[in-house]
Amino acid sequence: MADIIGMLIPFFGLIAVGYGAALYFRQPIEALGWLNIYVIYAAMPALLFKLMSRAPFADITRFDFILFDVLGTYLMFVLIFAVARLWRRKTTPEATMQAFAGSYGNIGFMGPGLSLLAFGEKAAIPVALIVCFENATHFTVIPALMAFAKGDRRSVIQLAGDIGRKVLSHPFVLGALAGLAAALLQWNQPRPLAQFVDALASSAAPVALFSIGVTLALKPLTRVPGDILAIVPVKLVLHPLAVYAVLTKFGNFDPVWVHTAVLVAALPTAASVQVMGQHYGVWQEKASVTILVTTACSVFTLSAFLYAIRAGWL
Template sequence: MLSVFNLVLPFFGLIFLGFFVARINRQPLEALGWMNTFIVYVALPAMFFQILSRTPVSELTQWGFIIGCTASTFCIFAIMFLIGMVRTRRIDESTIQGLAAAYGNIGYMGPPLAILAFGAPAAVPVALIFCFDNIFHFVISPLMMAISGNDKRSKSELMLGVLKKIFFHPFIIATILGIGAAVAGLTPPLAMTRMIDLLAAAAAPCALFAMGATLALRPLKRVPKELYLIVPLKLLVQPLMIYGMLNLAGDFPPVWIHTAMLMAALPTATNVFVIAQQYGVWVERASSSILATTLFSILTLTLWLYAMTNGLIP
């Protein structure tokens, strides 16, 4: 158990440092703008490129794994969405609730934690989950908002917006370039390789610090009743569902299954708040969901990692 604490606590320690510094320094939320730009457009893409460009091509085409992971994400979204519809009869609110239960922090927390926990072999499943889960979320959010009437764009504008989000997202671009480099067997010049390595090393601490600062600067005003469903669905049910899906989908290495479970057990992504704010729906409660799942995940992630690293998951 001590080894698991030594693995998890530095990650949550960085989040806490960001939270603490933001509380005492009292900078506005907009002050994080350039740091978030560095993380999203430079550091994390460099890490994805670094990982994928060194990966054997045969490992990048595991369609059974991709389908199993994406199907489990969709199931969790659908469960919470249907519960929200029964309670509110509103498609837009139910969509944000579904995202809060299904959309984990697979960008900021997922890659560094999985690679530190399971080593370099975790890099490929992390990248596959990130790409296809994000494609799912980029499609489902505007689609459901359009159905609800909250998104007033035409069908062509809506489709163009979805395609832009998918193909112009820095992480997706970095993934495509990384896979291209792996297929072609290209290696960047030494100076560029060293720069990419430096940027990749900065990705995790910067992302986690910024996440803590963001949580501190968003006021906790409305605590939704749905939290008693969102927290267990996100942190407990989704990892179990992805375990079942992958065991049905094929025979994968244990590190792939454990990585998928860990990614599924991550707290709600801050992007859920961004989507809620974009459409003006469930904004304060989305922020509360992120904070609540992050706090509870300190316990649940520790337990999941202990179970995985001690052979308690068959």
């Protein structure tokens, strides 16, 4: 257990540095904007490009792995959506946001850094695939459900085209697709370009984790609504267990790939959930609380899952 704690200290330590800096310097949260732009539009796409472009093409086209990982995630999405909509009688937009919060972790900002730290370079391909395809799936499903709930009058073709354009223009997806093309073409990158990509990629995790810490400090927790108390264990415990069950039941994958998927599924709710809530004008305050609570609790749940993996229980 000591080695797991030692591994997580620098990871959560960067979050703590951001948290402390925000409390000490007292800058407005708007000051974080350029930092997030750097992570989303430069560092993370570079990291995904690096991971995908330098991997064997056969490995990055493991669509069976992608299918079963997404299936495990959407079992949780459907579960939370059904409970919220049918039992708690929430509206479709509210149920959609709750399901989003309980199934979409901070895979972009935290996934690659933690996976590579825990499992080494063997985790590079599975985590890149998860980040790319789970982002693409979520940012297809959420707008589609919201359009249906709000009575969008566009034709199915127009709606699909609009959603498709937004998904394909997402920086994470663009970075991964560029890496996929480079791997397919077996492109030997010029050394200056490779060094530039490495420099951007190496900054992704530290800057992203610092940004998370600042966000947590500037959005203090006031109270925890009851429906969030049900979402937290689903996201941090049931989600990774569901992914593990599906991958081990229906696939024959390298244990590192399975463990990477489990660890990524155990990540806390992503800040994008609040962004989507603000965009659609629904559940934004509760999304903020969910992010704070799941991030704080993930210190313990991530440690537990890493311990279970190291002990051979998973």
